[in-house]
Amino acid sequence: xxxxxxxxxxxxxxxxxxxxxxxxxxxxxxxxxxxxxxxxxxxxxxxxxxxxxxxxxxxxxxxxxxxxxxxxxxxxxxxxxxxxxxxxxxxxxxxxxxxxxxxxxxxxxxxxxxxxxxxxxxxxxxxxxxxxxxxxxxxxxxxxxxxxxxxxxxxxxxxxxxxxxxxxxxxxxxxxxxxxxxxxxxxxxxxxxxxxxxxxxxxxxxxxxxxxxxxxxxxxxxxxxxxxxxxxxxxxxxxxxxxxxxxxxxxxxxxxxxxxxxxxxxxxxxxxxxxxxxxxxxxxxxxxxxxxxxxxxxxxxxxxxxxxxxxxxxx
Numbered sequence: 374x375x376x377x378x379x380x381x382x383x384x385x386x387x388x389x390x391x392x393x394x395x396x397x398x399x400x401x402x403x404x405x406x407x408x409x410x411x412x413x414x415x416x417x418x419x420x421x422x423x424x425x426x427x428x429x430x431x432x433x434x435x436x437x438x439x440x441x442x443x444x445x446x447x448x449x450x451x452x453x454x455x456x457x458x459x460x461x462x463x464x465x466x467x468x469x470x471x472x473x474x475x476x477x478x479x480x481x482x483x484x485x486x487x488x489x490x491x492x493x494x495x496x497x498x499x500x501x502x503x504x505x506x507x508x509x510x511x512x513x514x515x516x517x518x519x520x521x522x523x524x525x526x527x528x529x530x531x532x533x534x535x536x537x538x539x540x541x542x543x544x545x546x547x548x549x550x551x552x553x554x555x556x557x558x559x560x561x562x563x564x565x566x567x568x569x570x571x572x573x574x575x576x577x578x579x580x581x582x583x584x585x586x587x588x589x590x591x592x593x594x595x596x597x598x599x600x601x602x603x604x605x606x607x608x609x610x611x612x613x614x615x616x617x618x619x620x621x622x623x624x625x626x627x628x629x630x631x632x633x634x635x636x637x638x639x640x641x642x643x644x645x646x647x648x649x650x651x652x653x654x655x656x657x658x659x660x661x662x663x664x665x666x667x668x669x670x671x672x673x674x675x676x677x678x679x680x681x682x683x684x685x686x687x688x
Contacts, residue, residue: 374463377449380558380565384435387501387511391432399431400500401551402485403519405492408576413474414481415490416498430551431499434513437553442567449565454614458568465563470584471575475559494518496574497551512559516570519549581613588616592665597627599649607658618666640664 375383390397402416421427445459452462464471482500496516503509523545524530534544557566557574564571572578589608598604626632630648637644642660643651652658663669 374449374451374465375560375562375565377443377446377461380449380461380560381439381443383560384439384511387503388432388435388439390501390503391428396504398502398504399427400502401427402482402498402500403494404481404496404498405490406495406574407492408579412477412480413576414478415492416481416485417489417494418485418487431501434499434551434553434555438513438555442554446567452566453618455618462566463563464566468563470577470580471564473580474575475564494520496556499555509561510559513555514557514559514571514574515552515554516556516574517552519551520547521550522547581617585609585611585613585616588619592624592627595624595628597633597650599645599651600653604650604652607652607655608662611658611662615662615666618668620665620667623665623667636664640669 387397401419401421403419404417405415406413407415443461446461447459448461449463450456450460452464452468456462466472466475482498495518496514497519498515499513501511523532525545532544533541536542556568556570557564586609589605592608593601593605626636627650633648633650634644636642637650640660640663641656642664643653643657645651650661652661660669
């Protein structure tokens with residue numbers, strides 16, 4: 374994961390490449406999605422009447438991202454689903470939440486189409502590729518339909534164009550609009566995102582549930598619950614997002630019955646005399662998950678129990 378400074382430097386390198394256009398190639402893809410398909414991404418490569426247009430737009434886009442979007446970012450943090458808006462979230466390319474669909478997206482880049490799909494576009498991707506031995510790429514994804522359709526029925530607006538003679542003529546063609554900001558970046562090491570729109574792009578509503586169920590299966594397999602079926606049922610009724618900052622070290626600690634008794638007593642989690650955790654209601658389930666995901670902990674100096682939306686280990 375790059376720091377904010379490292380990421381800015383990485384983007385600056387791409388901006389510097391515009392001094393010699395042969396150092397880097399830029400392409401624009403419109404995309405649509407259908408998550409019922411094996412590969413949900415359909416990419417349409419757009420051609421330019423003049424190659425300088427894409428160069429000029431890409432350079433301005435990168436400069437605006439640095440000037441306006443990174444100015445609000447305080448730091449880059451691992452994606453946990455609850456990071457403050459002043460952070461830039463990061464997900465590794467190997468993160469199981471996005472790994473499969475990221476591969477699907479890259480496959481669609483290699484097998485793009487020139488045929489306009491029947492479905493409307495969901496957004497567009499600007500892709501820069503360094504023409505060097507390293508061949509690093511940078512993709513900027515904007516989740517907004519670039520095609521602006523005119524109000525042909527004339528219910529809200531009437532659209533005209535001015536001719537060379539100065540008179541008005543009817544304007545009937547749809548046009549393309551590209552923005553000077555982006556929703557997230559795809560870099561060689563992973564995804565850097567300014568908001569949570571990428572969750573929809575990578576269909577995280579589905580992969581989060583799969584991830585949650587894998588975590589529950591792993592925890593239940595430790596044989597730590599009085600009623601494993603009841604515990605699994607209560608845990609599965611919880612928002613999958615809550616499982617993202619799961620603590621592997623804390624799962625391991627629960628396998629020791631003495632540790633388990635201490636933890637449950639201190640953090641108000643139900644437990645019987647034999648040391649079996651009881652998750653019979655929402656309070657026990659919440660307290661259990663809060664502890665498991667580093668949202669509750671004991672302050673070292675005072676011994677006070679502290680709850681935080683998200684805690685992280687400092688280097």
